[in-house]
Amino acid sequence: MSKGKTLIEVEGLKKYFNVGGGGVLKAVNDISFSIAEGETLGLVGESGCGKSTAGRTILRLYEPTAGSVRFNGVDINTLSPGKMKAMRRDMQMIFQDPYASLNPRFTVTDIIGEALDIHKMAGSRKERKKRVEELLDMVGLNPDHATRYPHEFSGGQRQRIGIARALAVNPKFIICDEPISALDVSIQAQVVNLLEDLQNRLGLTYLFIAHDLSMVKHISDRVAVMYLGRIVELAESEELYANPLHPYTKTLLSAIPIPDPEIEANKKRIIHEDHGNGPIHTDKDASVSGGTYDLENSELVEVSKGHFVSMPKKG
């Protein structure tokens, strides 16, 4: 993997949602990181900690509450709708929920073809059909099934339609939100090899959101751990797994299920005590417990080269 200049720069990004009763839900609460061209940054964390929201806000599918996202040096939140549309071609997302994100009335050809049409990449009818078939083959689906509808596929097959759609427009940056969790492990391996191969050939850059920590370790150059809307640890993947520092990271790594009944039978998990209310902040309850310290008043500190961990702010 040839890592080049910085492609994505996220700075102080926040996304809040209003919830009932004057409450504010700080789904993404001040995150900053950058990703180099050709790099894969893994993003892991508790369910509901804000990973998908972060992904959507980075692509401006949600307007951020605060902060900026620069793509190739350009602040995308300042772009006009027309410029943003063109930019969308370079930045794609594979969605977590393959059911909700595929139009049930469209055939597979239409779903993938639509992406091509939007960016005027389809060419003649024949070329369009050929490109769709090529993409289906690439993700391990039978091109003969191009005329079928999403509900006629299994969960994992639908996920692959979403992957084919994202790849259709030759993007530079892809946010993969749980792209493989619905697939069996042999197809996971196929898809991950495909993503890695495309990265090597075309220099693609990935933000890879997943719960499967073995796979995240495999695919990522660096890994960021999120907890309650914030990044609590970030390091090179080997370093993070060998030397986790934040209590939440330690809990997470201790809970990885190992495909060996003998190891599973003797496993000890670290239980993470958390008495907080999660990311909902009401007027009455403004602070949040991140275990042993106040996350709201924390900062990322570089403890060794490239290894950052969240600590209470000094002073």
Place this chain on the structure above:
Amino acid sequence: MEPILQVKDLHVSFQVKGGEVKAVRGMNFEVGKGETVAIVGESGSGKSVTAQTIMRLIPSPPSIVKQGEILFQGQDILKKSNKQMEAIRGKDIGMIFQDPMTSLNPTIRIGKQITEVLIKHQKMSAGEAKKRAIEMLKLVGIKNAEARFNQYPHEFSGGMRQRAMIAIALACRPSLLIADEPTTALDVTIQAQIMDVMKDMQERLGTSIILITHDLGVVAGMCDRVIVMYAGEVVESGTKWEIFKNPQHPYTKGLLRSMPRLDQKKGEPLIPIIGTPPDLIKPPIGCPFAARCDKAMKVCERIDPEATVFSDTHLARCWNLHPMAKEVHPNE
């Protein structure tokens, strides 16, 4: 162990434009009382269709049960009226669906969706049901459950929706729980917590569980027996020890080999099973794995292999495992 569920020679097809998709082609398996059985296998191999047929939840048409029996507590589910089935569903057999969005109603608040089930099946009062629903949400690790009770599904994260659905399925304490990829969208700590909730329910109430999952780590931790499916058939089944420590079928071996290991060196590529599964509109007459199998012989393409039995619990369907196999020349 006395079986609570027996699936016998089940065949399920779908009518589509190009013909008939033979999604399930002769499934046989049993689930004992208090037992946890995992169904693993190729994406598209018929796991969800099998589960939904047991629940009688796939619409017909386009689906057709071509033949077979599904005995639940000795009675054939396929012969029940819709009304009888309605009473069984949710109460005696609970299901956690692979896709939370299709089973949660997007227009109804999460809390109400849980209380509705409790009021209907457990005859609880509205007040009791609310208390129990909040308890259930807490049990599956949803923080601030009182506030979350009033939110809509789209206000939940992917994993939270999945947990809401688990709460619904567990609320009525079914005697058989079918969990289709219950924890795929969850981080490993919450996954472990939910597995504990299921195990705890099983210990207290003797619940039987069918767990459909791609996560072989979860299988190793949670299940008693494992059924491996490929192209609508069971290709191997055994205790988890037999499957993990002594796998026999080339597909099972390939599956175990393709997992990333935590101790794997950086840059070492994963080893997938090359190729794609057969098109189930024209399923092969021989072994469905033949096109991808590096051990395939002539006979494999012509005749579907019989089961070879290794123990009371362990069997696999592959010609190479057949007692007569040594007399067949490779590549013959």
